[in-house]
Amino acid sequence: MKDKRSFIKEVLGHPLGALSSFILLILYLTAFLAPFLAPYEPSDQDLKRTYHPPTKIYWKDGRLQVARYRNVDPTSASYKEIPGECSPLKWFIHGYSYRFMGIIPADIHLFGVDKPDRVYLLGSDSTGRDVFSRLVYGSQVSLSIGVIGVSLTLVLGLLIGGLSGYYGGWFDNVVMRLTEFLMAVPGLYLLLALRGVFGVKFSSAQVYFLIVIILSFIGWSGFARVIRGLVLSLRSQTFIDAAVVLGQSSLRILLKHLLPNLASYLLVSAALSIPGYILGEAALSFLGLGIQEPSASWGLMLAQAQDMKVFMLNFWWLLTPGVAILITVVAFNMLGDVLRDLVDPKFRLHQAKRG
Template sequence: MTVQTTDPLPGGGGPAEPGDAAADGTADDGPGRPARNGARRASASQARLVWWSFRRHKLAMAGAVVTVFFLLVVIFAEFLAPFSTSKLDSDYTYAPPQVPKFSFSEGLYVEGYAWEQDEDLRIHYTPDPEQKISLEFFVRGEEYELFGLIPMDRHLLGPSDPDAMVYLLGSDRVGRDQLSRLIHATRISLSVGLVGVVLAFALGVVLGGISGYFGGRTDTVIQRFIEFVMAVPTLPLWLGMTAAIPVEIGPVRRYFLISLILSLLAWTTLAREVRGRFLMLRQEDFVTSAWLDGASRKGVMFRHMLPSFTSHLIAALTLSIPGVILAETALSWLGLGMRPPVVSLGVLMNDATSVRVIDQAPWLLLPGLVVVVVVLALNFVGDGLRDAADPYRT
């Protein structure tokens, strides 16, 4: 009787799956394969081991794909959006979404609107087959600057007539394209979250590292300060600080002030985690060796100790982004964060707070769905990174 052994996958335990050997550079060519796999794992870098483990997490991989998609939206928002956030047609307020259609004679197009007004002055829209608005890819439209540097007028999809308007996701109360505003709002909300998390990450790593490395009075002072910050109710403090921002301040300055405010209370948990790691690592042999080799305190902290748990920091960073995005969305929804003409997901959700919108224009609730998808995707990626970076996980 022949006994067939099952290989563990690179980066973790469990039986091997079809295709994993080829992906890891090994071939299923006989009994010598397990030894070669073991040797490959022993010589692999930490980043490769983390990747091998991360890709086994199906939800994390799906979340990574969604996250990359939204990052592309952030980078190429002007190219992806058919119009700017201010372009409108007041004749089509709360117009429903138009469904693209294709025919060999007409190409890609959408049907225009026919509308009538009832006795309650409500406008009802129906598709008009006689009106056909042609759509084109890479069409010329409104001018913009890609990355703020390159003048362009090409858009991924839009009407061939530059004066026409199409509403693939419907229009808002003044006739602006909801799809274009949603794309630009996603850019603002995600970039605020990223900037806020980067600032909080820097504070948490520096203060947590100093606290854990030096200990004693320094540790006591920093920990008492962290406890004080954590004891302050988060939402009321955010509301008070954002309400103190002058109304007349420009959108760019308000953007960075909101990012700073969100980061001021988002660093405490990471600082405690970094402190615990430093307390554990400062007695390790490699730290003592660095000391004896003449390394400075700064070098020991940031060149030897900190890189030893970089994977954990990346996972913590990824998991903290959704919280900052939700905070910005909540503040803008309450009217204390981003304000028009700047659009964010919270600003768009603020426009959808009336009963009339829920009854007449439910497509204006799509920003809430985008928030849910973004937060879930980032949480899945963070969970996958945390599990993959855990050296004690089997």
């Protein structure tokens, strides 16, 4: 436990480690509290407020107020603020019903305004849906796919690569030829081919699990190949021979003796691989093969923002999912770099010399 605490302390003591950990903590807290943070349901439409710009919030009469707008030109979605008219921003307001953590019924939301007014922190889309609400709900899909997909990939890579390196022989030859085949096929084409085989007539939940399985299937081969090499180097060590002499099973040796020695590699690889899974989901959804309406994901929101009208009329708020993807990918890459430096013996030796 002491080692784990000291390692976490080292990560948080590194400037980039602390920054990336803080950003990821905020992102995953946002995903976890999405129903509470979102003032509207992601599918809640208002056709009278299409392409509404972000609403101004200012201080007036001792409280925060939300400006009211009038659509002066529906053809170009041009809105003008109505001078002197506003609606008070309320905290912990009752709104649409949801189940917190999928279990607890609730209808309390962090902020909102009384109907028929609406507050658009990040504007609205082509059907008047709140972009902020869809963004926080989309984070549940995009962020969880990365964690779940990498977890499945690590389990598959560890078991298959570990057994391949430990046993060798015909099993090792078959596994390595399979991994070489998967690694030789371009990942994007394989991703599209596998998704196309299953068609598009699935519910959002089914598509979610299908994407996780496809991404895990594509990613396990690289992990398995590296883990096989690490196990081959560890298999000849004295402590492994001692475990064999004591009559321990192969699975026990793999989990009890080999896995702890692979933990540092698995941790770094997981942090560096999660962005690939997030981008994979975004690519599928962007191409119309991923998450479908009425659900929301960052990739789906970007696909809906590729209309020329968005660029011609400068509806910049519809591109915020791309910013969210960029921030997430950069944060995971920074954290992975910090973890790699901390588990690298050369880095630790350099730090010890400086100390």
